[in-house]
Amino acid sequence: SxxxxxxxxxxxxxxxxxxxxxxxxxxxxxxxxxxxxxxxxxxxxxxxxxxxxxxxxxxxxxxxxxxxxxxxxxxxxxxxQQMPRSSGHDEKLIAAFDKAIETVVSIRALRQSKNISPKEPLKVQVKSTYYPTIVTPVIAKMANVPDLQVVEEFDTTLAGQAFMVGTIEYFVPLADMINLEEEIAKIEAEIKRYQGFLKGVNAKLANAAFIANAPAKVVALERKKLSDTTTKIETLQARLATMK
Structure with missing residues (x-):
């Protein structure tokens, strides 16, 4: 239940x-x-x-x-014994903690994808109009990020990887921790794969017979694929730009 x-x-x-x-x-x-x-x-x-x-x-x-x-x-x-009774809760604090957990999960996933040991401390930059600094110690401990800097703009001269949690943007400099050439090749291959997929979606949406005869839900799904794939390509291209 x-x-x-x-x-x-x-x-x-x-x-x-x-x-x-x-x-x-x-x-x-x-x-x-x-x-x-x-x-x-x-x-x-x-x-x-x-x-x-x-x-x-x-x-x-x-x-x-x-x-x-x-x-x-x-x-x-x-x-x-009496059941516990709620004495109220802090919605903002709960939301901030949830964001911290998502951030920790994202950083751990990044470590795994780049074969970076959990014992290796990371520097992380964060860009947001509102960043809940109250949860910084949680991120620092759970993701091994002793150096988390709130910045107005990311340092684009550094090779690294960006990710988002809600509307909060993060950037992790990785130049000293990854094989840059291998990472560039991997991202370029991923972009090429998405571009091939996008070509197929565009062809389907350019087909007048498909638009006229397919159910509205199917057409809407293809348009969502177009939007999502375009966003993924743009994100990968932006990441690639930080590595060159």
Whole structure:
């Protein structure tokens, strides 16, 4: 059901995959730092609330965990606890955090596509009329970006790759981390492939019989393909220009 999936995503995606990873203490010279008390106490409080929400779905394991996260009185049970109540939330902060997560995912994908180790720190430039700097530490830690600069314009003299998260533009200089000739060849091949696809779409849309006889949805889909492919080619050409 929708309720079960919502609880699952809250527990597994938001809490386990992201929150715990964000608060996990860093290693310094091979030694893991200790978590501060306020963060620990807040985390136990969050976990307590999550167990109460999850209890109707998974009663036995949540009871066991709840009994062990702190000392309980004899006879105390999670079954008799009140469900957590919302005390309001900050829409802007949630939106900023969502953007931070998208940014981290994009940077990780870029690393994977360029065979750049997660241990290799990256410099990232960001261009936006509004950039939520409150989430910069999240991006810095989760994507290993110790140097994130907000700029008015990207440094186009640097070879690198750009990407967008919503309306926020990012640029990652990569000249020292990739084989420039191989990357240029790869992008040129990708442009050529998209241009071939675009040629086929243009031919179809130039066919009067197709426009006259095809269902409106099919014609609209082809026009969307034309628009999307044109945008992809322009994006690749702009990326290529930064490498030459």
């Amino acid at each position: 929708d309720a079960v999936m919502t609880v699952y995503k809250l527990f597994w995606d938001d809490f386990c995959s992201w929150y715990l990873e964000i608060i996990k203490p860093s290693f310094n010279d091979g030694v893991q730092e200790s978590i501060d008390k306020s963060t620990y106490d807040a985390t136990i409080s969050f976990f307590d609330s999550l167990l109460k929400i999850l209890h109707p779905i998974m009663p036995f394991i949540t009871e066991e965990l709840w009994q062990n996260i702190e000392e309980r009185q004899e006879g105390e049970t999670i079954m008799l």
